[in-house]
Amino acid sequence: MEKTVIKVEHLSKIYKLYQKPSDRLKESLGFTRKKKYQEHKALNDVNIEIKKGETIGIIGTNGSGKSTLLKIITGVLNPTSGNVIIDGRISALLELGAGFNMEYTGIENVYMNGMMIGFSREEVDEKLNDILEFADIGDFVYQPVKTYSSGMFVRLAFAVAINIEPEILIVDEALSVGDVFFQAKCYRKFEEFKKMGRTILFVSHDLSSISRYCDRVILLNKGIKTAEGDPKEMIDIYKKVLVNQYDEEKELMTPVDEKAFAEDSWARKLLNNQRRQEYGTKLAEIIDYGIMDQAGTITNNIMKGEPFTVKMKVIFHELVQDPIFAFSIKDMKGTEITGTNTMVEKKFVNLKEKEQVIEISFEQNMDLQGGEYLLSLGCTGYERENFTVYHRLYDICSITVIADKNSVGFYDMNSKIQIV
Structure with a gap:
């Protein structure tokens, strides 16, 4: 000892x-x-x-x-x-x-x-x-x-x-x-x-x-x-403390209630993290999410080098201005490897009514090395210039990258080699 x-x-x-x-x-x-x-x-x-x-x-x-x-x-x-x-x-x-x-x-x-x-x-x-x-x-x-x-x-x-x-x-x-x-x-x-x-x-x-x-x-x-x-x-x-969303007595490390999703939902078809973290004001709420391979199949397993899509559905209980949708991928130690959001990508949404449901898709190639990763999703925005988290889901499910070749580091630059 x-x-x-x-x-x-x-x-x-x-x-x-x-x-x-x-x-x-x-x-x-x-x-x-x-x-x-x-x-x-x-x-x-x-x-x-x-x-x-x-x-x-x-x-x-x-x-x-x-x-x-x-x-x-x-x-x-x-x-x-x-x-x-x-x-x-x-x-x-x-x-x-x-x-x-x-x-x-x-x-x-x-x-x-x-x-x-x-x-x-x-x-x-x-x-x-x-x-x-x-x-x-x-x-x-x-x-x-x-x-x-x-x-x-x-x-x-x-x-x-x-x-x-x-x-x-x-x-x-x-x-x-x-x-x-x-x-x-x-x-x-x-x-x-x-x-x-x-x-x-x-x-x-x-x-x-x-x-x-x-x-x-x-x-x-x-x-x-x-x-x-x-x-x-x-x-x-x-990260919760940074946005004044941490409450020790109400800390959420809740099991995923897969019955809460509709029978045809994307999330029911995934291997979900049973001890995910979530928080936010819930003025907007992520009600479904999915990972799709290039064939459109909902799966946690993605082949390295192939295109894949991260999707989520968000319902707005209030009319918020210029909501921001985001995803990030971490390694198993919690280091954020990659991710993006609609503000960075200059894609904006104008809400028309309460209880409106927005579906967001992020399409990209899988260039991470083979291994296990964790997916996080979020919907945020600004209220009177104050950054506000409406709903975040941390480490909601795993992404397994299947590879027959790994290079050095977190991702593959897909180098083309010529020897003359």
Whole structure:
């Protein structure tokens, strides 16, 4: 049984928000007994346990408490209440600038950071070449870091964090600053760390990376740990939070009632997910859906390289303006591979009456690699410029792509090869 390396117990962080600086001064000097501030709970009774070797993602909207949590774990901030127990040497890459002295050169900051976490100068000497090679910022390493671009800064900071052999690596969104090649290098390092049994804790808005690298995901919302579990499930819940459609007490993970479909419906002929997720205002409702091969047969099985169609029927209980219809296809880990919607494709619908039923067809070639995928459908729109979900069905059924040839990656570019 793997040991616990990070344990967060009943952690809370409360900030005092003053309307003006003089109110803070009066209170600190004891000139007033009247409460001059409002309390903001950045974190509220958060409990987390992380095992050795896990890669844990933390997701949530801006202001949900993600960065505050990491700062408390790394000792940058003190909690208002609760405890954090750490078993292992931590290396952290928080927001740009944390832990670096802007007046020092890059080299001087490397030594300063190494010694701050317990390395001797001789030990930093041994790691210096690896750090400089990974950072790859040339002679800028001899210049004050205040002269660096944000890209150079994050290169050096990550190079230091990753090469001092931490047992626990903590990264807060910083990788989004680097260029695509540097990000790829960093994620390769993540893979090495995972194979070495190191622990990684990172915050990111890149849901594809969260899905790909994380063993478990923690979702924070308004300072509260809302959910925790499988990356795909947490990402689906997070999308509900983004559109204010998440209700913990009414969370829908409902079995599909196939009897609700008409005898001749498309959905009754498919292999459906018995634990699908659905949500929305239901001003519009998806009442049927199907997948059709090139012969028009309803099926979950599509041959690679052949045309296929995704169809759905939507009934409108209210006259909504410019509804948007969408489908997406994910892999089994929850990464969205492809998809489109009628707004992107510039296809618009004008409703004429309530209870009108619209039938939408998306026709395309199946160029995904052979394997198992999940289909999601949605009907959304804008009400007074506010994005609104009328009805979404996540992972409603599987799509099995049958292939006699797979190339590299998610899809086949159908390359034509000539050898002269």
